[in-house]
Amino acid sequence: MTTVANAPITVAALYQFTRFEETASLREPLLAKCEKVGTMGTLLLAKEGINGTIAGSENAIAQVLGHIRAMPGCAELDVKFSHAESMPFNRMKVRLKREIVAMGEPDIDPRQSVGRYVAPEDWNELISDPDTIVIDTRNDYEVAIGTFEGAVDPETASFRDFPQWFREHRDELLEAKKKVAMFCTGGIRCEKSTSFLRSEGIDDVFHLKGGILKYLETVPQDESLWHGECFVFDQRVSVKHGLELGSYGQCFACRMPLSDEEMASPAYAEGVSCPHCIDARNEEQRARYAERQKQQKLARKRGEEHIGKRLERDAKETADD
Structure with a gap:
């Protein structure tokens, strides 16, 4: 193998x-x-x-x-x-694009001010410090399949929601905490989120250099404070320690990562529905998704990419900008 x-x-x-x-x-x-x-x-x-x-x-x-x-x-x-x-x-x-990672804060410039980088091998010590609040800057569906021990989940659906979430919860987050440690998948969202916190007047801000991916590659599993798997934005869906292929699949109707248990659910139909979106779609929509899935399978057999898939993805990318 x-x-x-x-x-x-x-x-x-x-x-x-x-x-x-x-x-x-x-x-x-x-x-x-x-x-x-x-x-x-x-x-x-x-x-x-x-x-x-x-x-x-x-x-x-x-x-x-x-x-x-x-x-x-x-x-x-x-x-x-x-x-x-x-x-x-x-x-x-x-x-x-307007931004390479969309936060919606036009005055934030990571070239001018960011948090202090922390190497993966030093990360455990920082986040184990009782004076440190640890914040996961990723979206809710990413956090759901894995995060660091003790990390705060903002429960945001989009990175654009992060500034408002932080402003609303700032006082409770920083109560009795002197340092803020932030992390994301590969490091780029933390460039902006730590720059944002510094613009809000917070100086003791740190972020994981290289992100979760570098941590999983560098830190031995028996020393790790990471629990679960890390969502990645490609067909692998998730990776584990050592960047080994993860165990999650994905619903191509709502894009949520799916465990083996969820894919065994009666609510799961490939390309049509899953336990996360079954109640959010009507019969007409599911029939349309089923036909799309059928056409995609036929296109794959011919070595082509189904045009409906391209159009759907392009529309999503435009909406996310």
Whole structure:
């Protein structure tokens, strides 16, 4: 059996906050490079920088990273590597966005002010300190399948909800606490969330360098304070310690991660419904999803991507911007 260490597909999660004066002129050369070497995934370009995840052969990933590092301000590009046995993306996209991670706070600039980075090997000591409040900056469905011991879950559906949540709960969160430790999947959301807290006048703010992914890669499981699995935004759905493939599936009707127990539920039908969304859809919608699922299976057999899936995903990406 292929192991993570020797799996043929390299997955690179990357970001860099920098200042791009003209993103449109960067898009086409970057997309052309990705397509030429055969990588797949999604890269986002905005005036504040670049963010995304791509997958391909080790050589292909190296070539794309070389191209990105030659872009303005990207020489110190932050990259986290993992591996997969099969391609976790269906195609390659380079999109222009207003933000590379949407928080909706236009005055926040991580290039000017962020929290203090904490290496994965030092993270346990920080979050075990009784003077530290630990905050998970991810969305509710991500937190549901795994988080750090003692972490506060904001129960937010979108990162855009985080500033309002923090302002509403600031006093109770900081009561008798001197330090704030924050974490996210790969580090990028914490760049903005710690910058936001500093703009709110909080100085003792820390964040996990490299995010959960770097922690799971670096810290031995028998020393870990992480419980559960880490949601990732590709077809792997989740990863475990050592960045091994996780156990979760996903509902392609509502996008929620699903446990084996949930996929065994009578409410689960592939591409149609799951226990999380069964009551939120009517019979007409479920019939439409079932037909879409049928067409997608036929398209996969032909080695194609079903157009309905592309249109649905493109609409979702536009709505999330």
